[in-house]
Amino acid sequence: MQQAEQRKRRGRPRRDEVVALDRAQIVAEALRLIDERGLEAFSLRELARALGVFPTALYWHMPGGRNAVLGAVAATAFSDVVPSPDDATGDWENWIRALFARYREALRRHPNIAPLLGAQIVSNTGVDMQLVECILAALEAAGFGGERLRDAFNTVVAGMLGYVTLELAPGPAEDASEWARAFEAEIRGVDAGRFPRLARNLDLLANRAFIVRWQGGAEKPMTHSFDFYVETIIAGLRALSGKSG
Known part of the structure; x- marks a missing residue:
């Protein structure tokens, strides 16, 4: 009993x-x-x-x-990621720049949660609805509406998650050092006859560009490319918005 x-x-x-x-x-x-x-x-x-x-x-x-x-x-x-809501309806371009930068800063503080984002949709249960509201406000200020508003929203969210998640992708869980040494040797030993452009730009790209790196962004940040990426997204939104031209 x-x-x-x-x-x-x-x-x-x-x-x-x-x-x-x-x-x-x-x-x-x-x-x-x-x-x-x-x-x-x-x-x-x-x-x-x-x-x-x-x-x-x-x-x-x-x-x-x-x-x-x-x-x-x-x-x-990501509790402090959302910039000032008032700025979203004003200078929408700088608001999106700030959003991307703050998101990247937050994820760099906690890189191990990167696989949770996007790959596991359960992270949606932790979304601050203020973030959704402010992104929509910024895009409406840019001139988007209707289906194009939805498409622009998806572009901003995918852009916010995409680069940083890829930048902070971890190496293999086992034999990480051995894998890094072997992959670096493979990249640096590239056949210049078969891949002349890669060989010519190897010093520029090696361990500082996606696909041809052997360290993650926690050890080797890719900030310059991140800034270029954000500006590319903003330029595309500007060109496609109802207020362009």
């Missing part, structure tokens, strides 16, 4: 565990663990162990489980 009662209680959190925890504490510890160990190694079991509680205590505060925690982690990591 006593064992059955213990088994029954094992599935529910103790009252002291529930009272001792709060949502902010859970999310902060989850973000710390992801920063430290990476997204693939993150689990609710490890999170509960780090907090000194049973996993059921986490579900009491966050019924959605792992997906709810990951959405909250994304919201916390």
Whole structure:
């Protein structure tokens, strides 16, 4: 009888565990663990162990489980990304520049959550709707409406996520140093007869351009190309907006 009662209680959190925890504490510890160990190694079991509680205590505060925690982690990591809403309806170009820069800065502080963004749509549960509202305001100020507003919105969001997620993509989890040495040797040993342009521009591109690099953006930032990328998106929006010309 006593064992059955213990088994029954094992599935529910103790009252002291529930009272001792709060949502902010859970999310902060989850973000710390992801920063430290990476997204693939993150689990609710490890999170509960780090907090000194049973996993059921986490579900009491966050019924959605792992997906709810990951959405909250994304919201916390990007809580200060949105520039001043008032600027969105004024100088829309500088507002978008600021948005891209702040997003990149936030993700550089927490590069291990990069795989969560875009690749796992559960991160949408952590989206600040103020971000959506302000992007729409900036694009309306630029002259977009109707279907073109939707297309421009998708362009801005994809652009915001795309470059930085690719820039901060991690290397292989195993034998990272050996892989980097082997790939660098392969790139630097390129056949100039078969690939003359790559060979001619090798010093310019090697480890400083996508596809031909062996270090991620956390170690080797690609800031100059990022600025060029942002200006390209803004120039395209300007050219396609209802106010162009």
